[in-house]
Amino acid sequence: MTPVIEVTGLTKRYRETVAVDDVSFAIEKDTIYGLLGRNGAGKTTVMSILTAQNFATSGDVRVFGEHPYENARILQRMCFVRESQKYPDDATPIHAFRTAGLFFPNWNQEFADQLIDDFQLPLKTRIKKLSRGQLSAVGVIIGLAARAEITFFDEPYLGLDAVARQIFYDRLLADYSENPRTVILSSHLIDEVANLIERVLVIDRGRIIMDESTDAVRDRAANIVGDTAAVNAFVAGREVIHRETLGHVSSVTVLGALTAADREKLARSGLDVTPVSLQQLIVRTTQHAAENAASTHSAASAEEGALR
Structure with missing residues (x-):
């Protein structure tokens, strides 16, 4: 191009x-x-x-x-x-x-x-x-x-x-x-x-x-929905950009395309996968970036304070 x-x-x-x-x-x-x-x-x-x-x-x-x-x-x-x-x-x-x-x-x-x-x-x-x-x-x-x-x-x-x-x-x-x-x-x-x-x-x-x-962009994230323990086990080690929990049910948005093996694992675990709309992805991504920036700033401030 x-x-x-x-x-x-x-x-x-x-x-x-x-x-x-x-x-x-x-x-x-x-x-x-x-x-x-x-x-x-x-x-x-x-x-x-x-x-x-x-x-x-x-x-x-x-x-x-x-x-x-x-x-x-x-x-x-x-x-x-x-x-x-x-x-x-x-x-x-x-x-x-x-x-x-x-x-x-x-x-x-x-x-x-x-x-x-x-x-x-x-x-x-x-x-x-x-x-x-x-x-x-x-x-x-x-x-x-x-x-x-x-x-x-x-x-x-x-x-x-x-x-x-x-x-x-x-x-x-x-x-x-x-x-x-x-x-x-x-x-x-x-x-x-x-x-x-x-x-x-x-x-x-x-x-x-x-x-x-x-x-x-549409393929870079997914919502994983189901029993909280099973969801947590599946998303361990993945980049999570949003999490919601109600009772024993969680909905977690993760970055990264899901492989065929991932989808088989989700099915065995009884978890559902729902698509992430472009708006959801951008909102979650900007929120995640803001949280990371705030976390980095807090860590830097704490380190600066410890050195004084």
């Missing part, structure tokens, strides 16, 4: 806060990515730096092999749609779409008109008078109809209801199949976008903790 974005040692600090901490990754051409993580994890900061709307403290960013900063040739090949997008006070959706049509060389007005109808967007109402859902629709339409070679969606669809979000997902997939491009989709609605994304990038506390294909 051909990388369209290459990031090496990217760090962003705001005084004492490290928003992005020495991350390196590559974004491949014509792939839908899920950039996932908790609020404040660093997702928006990363996207802002990649689109030259923010500056790195250190590290290197290349888009199509070039630095994106003050590089109009590169910037017009990217579209960044964010929830907090600002527009002039007197602007209407018509103005926003006309401006987008002038800036993005692959802009498709016919597709934009179809999306306007799909989202039932009032074109002559000033944008500042639109509902949150209608404002989200403006961003989604620009992001889709621009057909930029790289498109970033930073949760611009949060104001859309379930029906409108499904329209967005359907139109994105259908147009992507006919007009491939690279899409980076940041979302808290992980289960909703799980079937859209081909590769998962998870950022937690400013660091990349997962960079894998979606298929590989």
